[in-house]
Amino acid sequence: MSDSNALGQLLSRDVAEPEFHQAVEEVFNTVQPVLDKHEKYRKHKILERMIEAERIISFRVTWTDDNGDVQVNRGYRVQMNSAIGPYKGGLRFHPSVTQSVLKFLAFEQIFKNALTGLPMGGGKGGSDFNPKGRSDMEVMRFCQNFMAELSKHIGHRIDVPAGDIGVGGREIGYMFGAYRKSQKEFTGVLTGKGYGWGGSLIRPEATGYGLIYFADNMLKNIGDSFEGKKCLVSGSGNVAQFAMQKILELGGIPVSASDSSGHIYDESGITAEKLAFIMELKNVKRGRIKEYADQYPEAVYTENADGQDSNPIWDHPADCAFPCATQNEINATDASNLVRNGVKLLGEGANMPATPEAIDVIVDNGVLYSPGKASNAGGVATSGLEMVQNYSGINWSSAEVDQRLQEIMKNIHDTCLHTAEEYGHRGNYMVGANIAGFIKVADAMIAQGVI
Numbered sequence: 001m002s003d004s005n006a007l008g009q010l011l012s013r014d015v016a017e018p019e020f021h022q023a024v025e026e027v028f029n030t031v032q033p034v035l036d037k038h039e040k041y042r043k044h045k046i047l048e049r050m051i052e053a054e055r056i057i058s059f060r061v062t063w064t065d066d067n068g069d070v071q072v073n074r075g076y077r078v079q080m081n082s083a084i085g086p087y088k089g090g091l092r093f094h095p096s097v098t099q100s101v102l103k104f105l106a107f108e109q110i111f112k113n114a115l116t117g118l119p120m121g122g123g124k125g126g127s128d129f130n131p132k133g134r135s136d137m138e139v140m141r142f143c144q145n146f147m148a149e150l151s152k153h154i155g156h157r158i159d160v161p162a163g164d165i166g167v168g169g170r171e172i173g174y175m176f177g178a179y180r181k182s183q184k185e186f187t188g189v190l191t192g193k194g195y196g197w198g199g200s201l202i203r204p205e206a207t208g209y210g211l212i213y214f215a216d217n218m219l220k221n222i223g224d225s226f227e228g229k230k231c232l233v234s235g236s237g238n239v240a241q242f243a244m245q246k247i248l249e250l251g252g253i254p255v256s257a258s259d260s261s262g263h264i265y266d267e268s269g270i271t272a273e274k275l276a277f278i279m280e281l282k283n284v285k286r287g288r289i290k291e292y293a294d295q296y297p298e299a300v301y302t303e304n305a306d307g308q309d310s311n312p313i314w315d316h317p318a319d320c321a322f323p324c325a326t327q328n329e330i331n332a333t334d335a336s337n338l339v340r341n342g343v344k345l346l347g348e349g350a351n352m353p354a355t356p357e358a359i360d361v362i363v364d365n366g367v368l369y370s371p372g373k374a375s376n377a378g379g380v381a382t383s384g385l386e387m388v389q390n391y392s393g394i395n396w397s398s399a400e401v402d403q404r405l406q407e408i409m410k411n412i413h414d415t416c417l418h419t420a421e422e423y424g425h426r427g428n429y430m431v432g433a434n435i436a437g438f439i440k441v442a443d444a445m446i447a448q449g450v451i
């Protein structure tokens, strides 16, 4: 069967899965030079096997809200590929969660985890549960009931979930407690745990820090630096917060942040003090980004409008852009706006934040572009370091973990560049990331036979 037939088969089998198709098509389109050069990958039907999940678990989660009413949600775990290690990937709690969204995330995770150089397979999970507006006790009851089923399918050598959108330290804590009680054992079954009970220092910071370390490597590669660079950042959650912190440390100037209601643009720059306000607002008070503009009148807040055909956060003058909210938050119009506004580097913190058309505009205009599966891999890499610390029963210092994170991000950066060059796509980080990740997993699959 040809590659396009395999893709066609996928499209006809999984009809209502647009996000999954989008992620798969990108990889299909970029790994063709490898398939042409090495006949073994087509012979062993590696692409066909990679796009079929090893296992998908879908389950009912019932829980009671604070009024005593019964609520019903759907939970999932997509165990996509375990050729190079136990399944690893986050849990997302958001009303937009569907099987398609989790399959795209789990598929991307295969390549991302391979790029880290650590032995981790690809997985992802979550639920359409919306933690926003729910009390701590409601979130706890949901997490406990979610884990009552998930615990049957995971384990520290089987599948090790972590956080993602809507799942932070609070949710990991509730789920870890539920797992520990039901299984009667204390193992590193989840990552992103609190430092006093098996967590790793720097794990909360790792995705945002890693993103900016990766971008710093891209800039250094062209003899440039973050010094004085204005940076558009979307989102105001875990990834966005620590990306902004590292931008500030490296001499750059974050000028925007957002949530699902709208965005703030602060031309004077989001300073360390203003960032502390955002962290308190989002992590403790669980408020909205709009309140930033009430606190700092020099900032302008723009509410999202229904049916808007572009995202106004990407229409401000800047040098760099870091989407750190969600998938498909940059379309072709946004990409054109970024180019027109002088953006020279786009680093993806979120997973698949740019549409294929947007990526074309970005790349065609010579903007330095890093795909999420490379530039946001610092989070899962540090989760891998948390697993190593759990296995060996030791804790590393912040400096030690940070040092390893920096080395991993530099290695991923260099691997992407070298691989892209080897396959005739000089400077194309997306091609380099997809090919390098593909080869590592494909070779492991071939070595382990047809299973």
Ligand code: NDP
Pocket (backbone or CB within 6 Å): 094, 096, 163, 164, 165, 166, 167, 168, 207, 235, 236, 237, 238, 239, 240, 258, 259, 260, 261, 324, 325, 326, 327, 349, 350, 351, 376, 377, 379, 380
């Ligand atoms: P958080 O839940 O901490 O923050 C998400 C942010 O994005 C919030 O500001 C949220 O706003 C906003 N957002 C979420 N969904 C939407 C939407 N549909 N439209 C507009 N804004 C939205 O999540 P993270 O920071 O952990 O994750 C952000 C991105 O980074 C995701 O794509 C995730 O997959 C990716 N990622 C995360 C990693 C991690 O370690 N946490 C690792 C690698 C990638 P609101 O509060 O209004 O919902």
